[in-house]
Amino acid sequence: xxxxxxxxxxxxxxxxxxxxxxxxxxxxxxxxxxxxxxxxxxxxxxxxxxxxxxxxxxxxxxxxxxxxxxxxxxxxxxxxxxxxxxxxxxxxxxxxxxxxxxxxxxxxxxxxxxxxxxxxxxxxxxxxxxxxxxxxxxxxxxxxxxxxxxxxxxxxxxxxxxxxxxxxxxxxxxxxxxxxxxxxxxxxxxxxxxxxxxxxxxxxxxxxxxxxxxxxxxxxxxxxxxxxxxxxxxxxxxxxxxxxxxxxxxxxxxxxxxxxxxxxxxxxxxxxxxxxxxxxxxxxxxxxxxxxxxxxxxxxxxxxxxxxxxxxxxxxxxxxxxxxxxxxxxxxxxxxxxxxxxxxxxxxxxxxxxxxxxxxxxxxxxxxxxxxxxxxxxxxxxxxxxxxxxxxxxxxxxxxxxxxxxxxxxxxxxxxxxxxxxxxxxxxxxxxxxxxxxxxxxxxxxxxxxxxxxxxxxxxxxxxxxxxxxxxxxxxxxxxxxxxxxxxxxxxxxxxxxxxxxxxxxxxxxxxxxxxxxxxxxxxxxxxxxxxxxxxxxxxxxxxxxxxxxxxxxxxxx
Numbered sequence: 001x002x003x004x005x006x007x008x009x010x011x012x013x014x015x016x017x018x019x020x021x022x023x024x025x026x027x028x029x030x031x032x033x034x035x036x037x038x039x040x041x042x043x044x045x046x047x048x049x050x051x052x053x054x055x056x057x058x059x060x061x062x063x064x065x066x067x068x069x070x071x072x073x074x075x076x077x078x079x080x081x082x083x084x085x086x087x088x089x090x091x092x093x094x095x096x097x098x099x100x101x102x103x104x105x106x107x108x109x110x111x112x113x114x115x116x117x118x119x120x121x122x123x124x125x126x127x128x129x130x131x132x133x134x135x136x137x138x139x140x141x142x143x144x145x146x147x148x149x150x151x152x153x154x155x156x157x158x159x160x161x162x163x164x165x166x167x168x169x170x171x172x173x174x175x176x177x178x179x180x181x182x183x184x185x186x187x188x189x190x191x192x193x194x195x196x197x198x199x200x201x202x203x204x205x206x207x208x209x210x211x212x213x214x215x216x217x218x219x220x221x222x223x224x225x226x227x228x229x230x231x232x233x234x235x236x237x238x239x240x241x242x243x244x245x246x247x248x249x250x251x252x253x254x255x256x257x258x259x260x261x262x263x264x265x266x267x268x269x270x271x272x273x274x275x276x277x278x279x280x281x282x283x284x285x286x287x288x289x290x291x292x293x294x295x296x297x298x299x300x301x302x303x304x305x306x307x308x309x310x311x312x313x314x315x316x317x318x319x320x321x322x323x324x325x326x327x328x329x330x331x332x333x334x335x336x337x338x339x340x341x342x343x344x345x346x347x348x349x350x351x352x353x354x355x356x357x358x359x360x361x362x363x364x365x366x367x368x369x370x371x372x373x374x375x376x377x378x379x380x381x382x383x384x385x386x387x388x389x390x391x392x393x394x395x396x397x398x399x400x401x402x403x404x405x406x407x408x409x410x411x412x413x414x415x416x417x418x419x420x421x422x423x424x425x426x427x428x429x430x431x432x433x434x435x436x437x438x439x440x441x442x443x444x445x446x447x448x449x450x451x452x453x454x455x456x457x458x459x460x461x462x463x464x465x466x467x468x469x470x471x472x473x474x475x476x477x478x479x480x481x482x483x484x485x486x487x488x489x490x491x492x493x494x495x496x497x498x499x500x501x502x503x504x505x506x507x508x509x510x511x512x513x514x515x516x517x518x519x520x521x522x523x524x525x526x527x528x529x530x531x532x533x534x535x536x537x538x539x540x541x542x543x544x545x546x547x548x549x550x551x552x553x554x555x556x557x558x
Contacts, residue, residue, distance in 0.1 A: 001025075002043040003061035007036035008054065010165050015054020023049060056163050074325075074346050077173040080291045081323040081351065083156055084173045086361055089289065090319060091408030092179045092368060096169045098411065100372035102180025107157055107222040107367050108213075108252075110205045111150030113143050113189035115329040118348065119159040119176045120151065120185070127218075129188040130208055132201045136189070146193035148334030152352050153226050155327035156360035158183040158367065176327070176348075179364020180371070186220055193333050199229065199240055199434045200453035203464065206243040210250045211471055221370050223247050224363040225256040225281075226356035228273025230436035233429050239461045240434045241278040242427025246468050253370070253378045254281040255363040257355035258315045259305035271308040272315065274434060279313060279422040282366070282382050286321025286358040287392070287404050298392050298404060304355055306399035315401035316382065317389045319365075321358030325349040365407050373415060383418040384410045427465035 008016040017027055017037070025041030038061060041049065050058045076084035087093050095101070106127075113133070114126050128143040135141045145151045159178035169177055188205040191197040206223070213220035225244070235241040244254050259273030276283035286301040300306075301322050307314045323343075328335050328350035335350065343351040366381050376384075388410040389403035431451050439447040440454070453459045 001040045002046065003028075003038065003040055004046060004049075005031065005034075005036060005059050005061055006039055006049070007034050007056040007058075009056045009163060010035075010168065012054040015052075019049060019052045019054055051162055074349060075173070076176075076325075079325060079345075080289060080293060081320075082173075082325050083159070083176065083178060085289075085293070086156070086320045086324070087177065087179060089293065089295070090179070090361060090365065090405045091411065092365065093170050094408040095368045095372055095411050096181075098372065099167075100368050100411070101166075101169060102158055102183030102364070102367040102371050104219065104374065105180065105183045105222065105367040105370045106186050106213075106218055106220040107180070107183050107224060107363055108186040108188060108209045108220045109150060109154055109157065109224045109226075109363075110188045110190055110202065110209070111145075111153055111224075111226060112147035112191035112195065113145035113150050114154045114185060114187040115145040115151045115332070117151060117327050117329060119161055119178075119327050120154055122160060122162045124184065125158070125160065126154070126185045126187055129186055129212070130205075131189045132204055133189045134192045134196065141193075143187065143189055145189070145329050146332055147191055147195050148329045148332035148350075149191070149195065149226070149356070150187065150189070151329045151332075152326045152334070152350070153224060153356060153360040154178075154185050154187070156324065156357060157224060157364040158185050159327060179361055180367035183222075183364070183367040183371070186218070195333070196440055198440050198448060198454050199431060200459055202227070202240060203243050206247055207468055209252065210247050210468070213250060213252060220252060222253045222255065222363050222366045224360060225254065225275065226354075226359045228257055228259050228276055229434060229438065230259075230261070231274035231434050232436070233274070233433035235274070235278040236423055236425050237427070237429030238274055238278075238425060238434055239427050239429060239431055239464065241275045242425040242465060243468065244275040244278055245280050245425050248280050248378050251378060253363075253366045253381045255359050255366060256281050256283055257359040258283045258285040260286075260303040260354055261305040272305050272313055274436065276305075276315075277313050278425065280420055280424075282317070282362060282385065283313070283315045283401070284355060284359040284362045285315035285318040285399060285401065286353070286355045287318040287400075288322045289320055295390055295404065296393070300392070300395050300399040301353065303353070304358075304399060306396070314398060316386050317362060317402055317405050318392075318400050319358040319361040319405040321355055321361075322353045323351045324353065324357040325351050326357070362405060365405055365410075368407060369410060372411060376415065379418050379420050380416055382420070383416045384413055387416070388413050427468070428462050431459050431461055 006016055006020060020027060020039045020041060023041055023045040025039050028038035030037045046058055049055055076082040079085065114120055120126055131142045135146065155178055157178050158180045159176050160181035161175040164172060164175035164177060169181060188208060190201045190205050209220055209223055212218060231238060248254050256276035258276050271277060272283055275281060286304040288299045288301045290297050300318055325345045326349065328348065339350060345351060369381055369384060370376055386402040388406050390406045391403040392400050432449055439449060441447050451459055
């Protein structure tokens with residue numbers, strides 16, 4: 001038997017005592033100061049009790065959890081780069097106080113997957129869409145984030161500890177809570193453990209989101225794109241920009257990272273990344289709070305992309321994006337590279353900097369506004385975000401756009417009448433141009449180039465655009481249509497997958513409580529049971545420009 005301290009969850013009378021008794025334990029001394037008691041329980045049930053209704057936490061006797069700190073001793077209130085600090089600074093908690101916590105809103109996140117770490121493992125918190133990554137055929141890592149990027153974003157957007165009390169989020173710095181803690185996440189994995197993926201996978205992922213946004217039980221209203229390419233193709237012709245616009249016109253707020261090309265103006269500035277450079281979407285730059293609770297000294301991070309002389313597209317808003325402490329994935333690429341460095345907070349949190357993190361904060365903000373006012377259109381959400389942002393003093397408009405996110409003002413502002421009228425993308429441009437300067441490279445150093453997908457099949461941008469318009473890119477059998485990804489690219493043999501075997505730690509004794517969307521046959525037919533033809537594409541293209549977070553370099557984790 002093991003001696004423990006148990007804290008009762010608020011509002012659930014007697015449930016903690018009954019749970020301990022059912023588990024074979026005995027109740028000891030009452031501890032009024034924490035509304036709890038001591039108990040002796042079998043050591044093998046402690047993990048189960050920690051996630052039992054009616055119990056806030058269980059700790060070995062003698063290791064008392066300090067007020068304001070989580071079970072790792074981390075004080076989120078004192079850390080001005082915590083997600084808690086962001087929810088206070090950006091005004092998210094003002095919406096929580098009104099009862100708008102993201103409920104009823106699904107946020108799709110196209111990224112490297114989501115790992116079932118604490119804060120993202122509540123039942124129903126994550127729904128897995130298709131895994132379109134190079135790891136999709138390895139059951140041990142399919143859907144799971146082996147890179148570490150997607151989980152970091154997911155925590156910022158909608159993380160929530162299972163024992164956080166609904167209705168009592170305001171001021172709760174003990175539990176981990178993302179911007180929209182009651183929103184649901186729909187994960188579409190496109191990147192492997194190296195961060196490797198291709199524009200063709202991005203197009204398939206965005207189109208899947210559009211086609212399945214209103215499936216039974218689904219309600220996707222926000223799409224987070226914390227990636228981008230340095231495409232020089234005009235957005236009016238770019239296929240990736242067209243796909244993002246298609247999602248926008250389908251009623252989805254598309255939030256895209258502005259990019260990490262650095263603060264620069266004039267001819268040297270490359271402008272925003274693709275698809276953030278499309279004026280219909282919400283382009284997000286990274287603010288630097290300088291570790292204070294006041295906005296008077298906030299600036300725009302040096303790495304955050306700005307408008308250029310020949311491209312007048314500005315970021316729409318900026319949001320905190322430096323040294324953000326969000327959820328880490330044990331054994332992932334980011335964790336292995338930076339988990340022991342200055343970016344490490346503890347065994348649960350890792351710091352990351354980039355417009356990726358800033359975009360995630362704005363995706364959560366959009367979910368909050370939609371839970372407050374479910375009838376908002378994407379254009380109205382964007383208008384609320386941009387017209388209520390706080391202009392930062394002594395910061396150029398080319399880098400801050402309309403200013404820093406201010407949800408308290410947005411929440412109090414009447415719904416605007418607003419419709420965007422920019423020139424629309426035709427989507428008839430070049431897939432190769434969408435890739436920009438960075439490409440997947442196989443084990444032999446051969447780059448993936450041209451108007452082809454990852455299988456080497458011809459990818460006709462015009463045909464793809466027509467299928468997207470008809471909402472017919474994904475077939476009823478789960479195949480990717482248009483003579484692309486219909487099984488032709490699979491030969492039953494081929495080389496091995498580029499993904500690594502999973503080397504992470506166990507998930508704190510918890511099983512993965514997310515579930516895959518099972519109503520449609522895409523969950524198996526096109527991607528499972530086959531080997532990749534051709535090369536394994538284990539390159540590093542998306543470890544640079546594309547995942548908008550400074551390549552997860554040492555500088556991004558400080």
